Amino acid sequence: MTQECDTLLLAARLPDGRQDMRIAIRQGRIAAILAPGDTAPPAAQILDLQGDLLLPGLVDAHLHLDKTLFGLPWLPHAAGPDRMSRIETDRRLLPALPLSAAERGSALLRRCIAHGTAHIRSHADITPAFGLTMLEGVLAAKQAHAGAATVQVVAFPQAGVMRAPGTAELLEAAIRAGADLLGGLDPCEVDRDPKGQFDAIFGIAARHGVGLDIHLHEAGELGLFSLQEFCARVRAHGMQGRATISHGFCLGTLPESKQKAAAALMAEAGVALATHGAGGATLPPLSLLREAGVTVLCGHDNLRDTWGPYGTGDMLERAAIVGWRADWRSDPQLHALFGMVSTEGARVLGLAEHGIAPGLPASFFTLPAENIPEAIAQHPPRRLVFFAGRLVARDGVFLG
Amino acid sequence: MTQECDTLLLAARLPDGRQDMRIAIRQGRIAAILAPGDTAPPAAQILDLQGDLLLPGLVDAHLHLDKTLFGLPWLPHAAGPDRMSRIETDRRLLPALPLSAAERGSALLRRCIAHGTAHIRSHADITPAFGLTMLEGVLAAKQAHAGAATVQVVAFPQAGVMRAPGTAELLEAAIRAGADLLGGLDPCEVDRDPKGQFDAIFGIAARHGVGLDIHLHEAGELGLFSLQEFCARVRAHGMQGRATISHGFCLGTLPESKQKAAAALMAEAGVALATHGAGGATLPPLSLLREAGVTVLCGHDNLRDTWGPYGTGDMLERAAIVGWRADWRSDPQLHALFGMVSTEGARVLGLAEHGIAPGLPASFFTLPAENIPEAIAQHPPRRLVFFAGRLVARDGVFLG
Numbered sequence: 001m002t003q004e005c006d007t008l009l010l011a012a013r014l015p016d017g018r019q020d021m022r023i024a025i026r027q028g029r030i031a032a033i034l035a036p037g038d039t040a041p042p043a044a045q046i047l048d049l050q051g052d053l054l055l056p057g058l059v060d061a062h063l064h065l066d067k068t069l070f071g072l073p074w075l076p077h078a079a080g081p082d083r084m085s086r087i088e089t090d091r092r093l094l095p096a097l098p099l100s101a102a103e104r105g106s107a108l109l110r111r112c113i114a115h116g117t118a119h120i121r122s123h124a125d126i127t128p129a130f131g132l133t134m135l136e137g138v139l140a141a142k143q144a145h146a147g148a149a150t151v152q153v154v155a156f157p158q159a160g161v162m163r164a165p166g167t168a169e170l171l172e173a174a175i176r177a178g179a180d181l182l183g184g185l186d187p188c189e190v191d192r193d194p195k196g197q198f199d200a201i202f203g204i205a206a207r208h209g210v211g212l213d214i215h216l217h218e219a220g221e222l223g224l225f226s227l228q229e230f231c232a233r234v235r236a237h238g239m240q241g242r243a244t245i246s247h248g249f250c251l252g253t254l255p256e257s258k259q260k261a262a263a264a265l266m267a268e269a270g271v272a273l274a275t276h277g278a279g280g281a282t283l284p285p286l287s288l289l290r291e292a293g294v295t296v297l298c299g300h301d302n303l304r305d306t307w308g309p310y311g312t313g314d315m316l317e318r319a320a321i322v323g324w325r326a327d328w329r330s331d332p333q334l335h336a337l338f339g340m341v342s343t344e345g346a347r348v349l350g351l352a353e354h355g356i357a358p359g360l361p362a363s364f365f366t367l368p369a370e371n372i373p374e375a376i377a378q379h380p381p382r383r384l385v386f387f388a389g390r391l392v393a394r395d396g397v398f399l400g
Numbered sequence: 401m402t403q404e405c406d407t408l409l410l411a412a413r414l415p416d417g418r419q420d421m422r423i424a425i426r427q428g429r430i431a432a433i434l435a436p437g438d439t440a441p442p443a444a445q446i447l448d449l450q451g452d453l454l455l456p457g458l459v460d461a462h463l464h465l466d467k468t469l470f471g472l473p474w475l476p477h478a479a480g481p482d483r484m485s486r487i488e489t490d491r492r493l494l495p496a497l498p499l500s501a502a503e504r505g506s507a508l509l510r511r512c513i514a515h516g517t518a519h520i521r522s523h524a525d526i527t528p529a530f531g532l533t534m535l536e537g538v539l540a541a542k543q544a545h546a547g548a549a550t551v552q553v554v555a556f557p558q559a560g561v562m563r564a565p566g567t568a569e570l571l572e573a574a575i576r577a578g579a580d581l582l583g584g585l586d587p588c589e590v591d592r593d594p595k596g597q598f599d600a601i602f603g604i605a606a607r608h609g610v611g612l613d614i615h616l617h618e619a620g621e622l623g624l625f626s627l628q629e630f631c632a633r634v635r636a637h638g639m640q641g642r643a644t645i646s647h648g649f650c651l652g653t654l655p656e657s658k659q660k661a662a663a664a665l666m667a668e669a670g671v672a673l674a675t676h677g678a679g680g681a682t683l684p685p686l687s688l689l690r691e692a693g694v695t696v697l698c699g700h701d702n703l704r705d706t707w708g709p710y711g712t713g714d715m716l717e718r719a720a721i722v723g724w725r726a727d728w729r730s731d732p733q734l735h736a737l738f739g740m741v742s743t744e745g746a747r748v749l750g751l752a753e754h755g756i757a758p759g760l761p762a763s764f765f766t767l768p769a770e771n772i773p774e775a776i777a778q779h780p781p782r783r784l785v786f787f788a789g790r791l792v793a794r795d796g797v798f799l800g
Contacts, residue, residue, distance in 0.1 A: 073770060074770045074771055074773060074774050076730065076731040076773070077729040077730045077731065079729075277724075279724050279725065279727065280724070280725060280726065280727030304777060304778065308724075308729045309729055309734060309773060309774075309776075309777040310720055310723070310724045310777050311777070311778075312778050312779065317717070320710055321721060323710070324677075324679050324680070324708075324710045324721075325679065325680060326680065327679065327680030329477040329479075329708045329709055330476065330477045331476040331477065334709060370473060370474045371474055373474060373476070373709060374474050374709075376709075377704060377709040377710050377711070378704065378711075378712050379712065381781065381796075396781075
């Protein structure tokens, strides 16, 4: 091949173990992967990776771009200890901040991109108090960074659906305004009306042909009841493969027989689980779920925001935390973690083109690691981040 | 003050919020902390911190320098799923590695130092198979890095005491060879003879006047029984303030009334708890323990070693993981986490001089953070690390 390429990367290490490879990028895509001895095309730009590992862009499957406090000076955590007090704190605090959701979300987005994240599913609060303002902020942040990452937005009824009249209409408006999926929230604990909430959100989802991703924090048998109801409706509506339960903390506390039954239900209904590692809550049984055929995704959830101070934007760090809690130590388990934050995340997010192969978009990052297990376990700093052929971050700094 | 100093640091931010401060270092100690307007002494070397936060050297209170695989190419996890299989894997694997314990431990030590850790308590396996070789390796690594960190070594009977005849004598020899403290391990589960193990290790500790730091992984009531026995003997031997229980996973699963009784017992006996964040096990109730007066320490435990692939050497990252699991979100809680990996760790390790004040050793690090809560929650990369006045690491690279 002699056609000039835009960028030629030298001395790349690939996840399959091949070393000293060259990657030719043309028109935003991987034009060729060249082994030592292969003839390289002329290139407008040449970058030497010096043996760094090259991995496909990471997927953060659960984020709240509208709640983050990044971009602002440090703000001490102001909410009370329970979920309802945090919802109330959001209502008071978020509109009063000196930066808009678009500005704060953009600051967080740039941070995630600099850590190698290429694809994000972000929730945006849709409540009577906020109307569509948080969604508009997230969509603006998404638009402003369209050249550096993809963002999928979930219209999220953070204040409930049935207990917050007007929310169902707002959710429908949110889909029309550009939200990609519909959310839900603890239909028993928050709404005290699971039938009401599910009727509403499945109705909207069906009318607009969008997928669902609900927050389910409910514990034990209560959470299991909601999970069963959700899965039954996903099957009834033919939404297999387009529905996700985020958190699913209840799965962590059930006896194993019920965990297995719930996992089978989710697998049959094609319902994925998105975990952020569970923080102070119980981690769902990830091995059992995966063995049952449930796709498990991973996201940051709250990231230095009104709900909590933690989070760095590094999905490899988060994957390591999840694996450490799940007691996954072997190389196959570390590869499974990488799948959760890359291939499997991309599949559930509906990204047809993801990976390192000729013809695919040149969306990847480099880091000084020997292989995927080390990249997860020690999550070394990212060196170069490319999105669709463009260098978008270098040494932790977003380049625009 | 006009006496020349060795190093003058400009534009430091201090943990108490003061900004644009200058730090004069002379003969390994902080000679002065100067506010804007104060006259600075002449200096042989001037470094501009550009507003970075300056924090006292971190304490890793539980590490296994002899088990690490750092320094070697990636080695997939080889042990089985339970503790006994890991002990057996150590016996086979560690002596066969191409790098010695001194070399591997040194590689890990340099990594910890580059992350701002100044003080480490490391265990060293003392078993019939290893004799004192692991201890000698850890002592050699300690010696080689005496100018960059302090290392306290625990003679740790990883294969048990009663079930591994000859271990008691080896432990005594380890103390004579330079170990600082005596360890112990699951006296019921591993030795099936709690009285035997405790008689042995308390006897040696008393004869040599050294402190104790035991591994206690035992769950539920069994762990509680061992904890009660340990605390009773600490009081009987007058070892209050010189005894630590590492892990104490049992504390996480007990009903609250028994957690409180156990915490009161530990507080009365002056027994500290060292946690690594509990990984796949249950996290002890850190708030309850601290409220009862128990000093809680934090360490990495296994760090890319024969027991598991995770760990980076960054105690701020580890503190964030512990706080996230403990559901600590407020600024006072984030300050408590910092205490666990600095002041309180230093106190239990018996380090009389620790902190940022004139006269104290110049052992500290800098990072781009606004305050301690941000330093924990986002654990940004370390820029400069000083130990006793010497610049020992810069931008993550150990300088020697």
